Amino acid sequence: MTAYGELLASVVEAANRGADFLKARFDPQTRPADRAAMYHLGAGLEEGSAAAVREVLDGVLPGAGWFDDEGAEGGEAERNLPPGEWWIVDGAEGGVNHVHGLPEWAVTIALVKDGIPQLSVVRQPVGDLTYTAVRGTGAWRNGEPLRVSAKTRLDAAIASASQAGNSPGTHARFGRAVAAMSDRALLVRNTVPTTFPLLRVASGQSDVFWQYEPDLPGTAAGTLLATEAGALVSDLSGKPWDLNSPDILVAAPGVHSAALEVLSS
Numbered sequence: 001m002t003a004y005g006e007l008l009a010s011v012v013e014a015a016n017r018g019a020d021f022l023k024a025r026f027d028p029q030t031r032p033a034d035r036a037a038m039y040h041l042g043a044g045l046e047e048g049s050a051a052a053v054r055e056v057l058d059g060v061l062p063g064a065g066w067f068d069d070e071g072a073e074g075g076e077a078e079r080n081l082p083p084g085e086w087w088i089v090d091g092a093e094g095g096v097n098h099v100h101g102l103p104e105w106a107v108t109i110a111l112v113k114d115g116i117p118q119l120s121v122v123r124q125p126v127g128d129l130t131y132t133a134v135r136g137t138g139a140w141r142n143g144e145p146l147r148v149s150a151k152t153r154l155d156a157a158i159a160s161a162s163q164a165g166n167s168p169g170t171h172a173r174f175g176r177a178v179a180a181m182s183d184r185a186l187l188v189r190n191t192v193p194t195t196f197p198l199l200r201v202a203s204g205q206s207d208v209f210w211q212y213e214p215d216l217p218g219t220a221a222g223t224l225l226a227t228e229a230g231a232l233v234s235d236l237s238g239k240p241w242d243l244n245s246p247d248i249l250v251a252a253p254g255v256h257s258a259a260l261e262v263l264s265s
Contacts, residue, residue, distance in 0.1 A: 049091030194218025
């Protein structure tokens with residue numbers, strides 16, 4: 001077991017504590033009346049779950065920082081992660097789904113060193129699913145190994161993106177990319193939160209994921225799971241990716257180059 005692997009049990013416990021907080025407050029019949037109500041509910045979920053996670057992890061890795069992206073607009077703070085070791089936690093990944101009674105929400109925890117994810121845990125209470133990865137040791141769901149798809153043609157591929165809250169210029173760029181990818185791929189989806197399409201790439205249920213101005217908590221956790229399951233990752237110019245990259249492409253090896261050709265143009 002690697003040095004970071006020795007932390008895994010504590011991180012799983014922290015994710016379980018946060019997930020228990022979320023699960024106790026989940027109601028499939030919840031329907032917020034307006035945007036203000038939605039954000040009020042979501043903020044309470046994030047605050048309570050993150051506090052439960054931190055209670056477990058405080059002191060587990062002395063010297064590691066806690067990254068807080070609250071208040072960041074347009075992803076700018078999220079693309080400037082300082083060097084060193086950082087805990088990156090989303091206590092309510094998919095909070096917008098939780099407050100609308102939808103099932104795709106989770107607790108995500110990643111440990112990052114110098115912009116590269118080293119350890120990842122995603123706990124999804126609906127379905128009782130726990131995803132884990134430590135760099136260099138594979139990706140797992142409930143103890144079973146994950147593997148990306150073996151597809152080699154983009155016209156057989158399911159492509160996903162997660163583009164929700166970025167700038168108008170990014171929205172326009174995203175719209176053009178969806179149109180271009182729709183001409184080449186079997187199916188294109190846009191979904192939130194970021195983590196879930198990356199989990200589908202890791203499990204071989206989907207083949208391509210891209211995002212502009214990446215969401216840091218989602219990509220930190222999900223990208224490690226996908227790459228440890230065999231996916232390739234780059235930015236959209238084809239350069240090596242880290243958490244400070246301006247965009248991201250994660251795909252099964254057999255379709256990565258074709259997807260990059262579409263999205264880089």
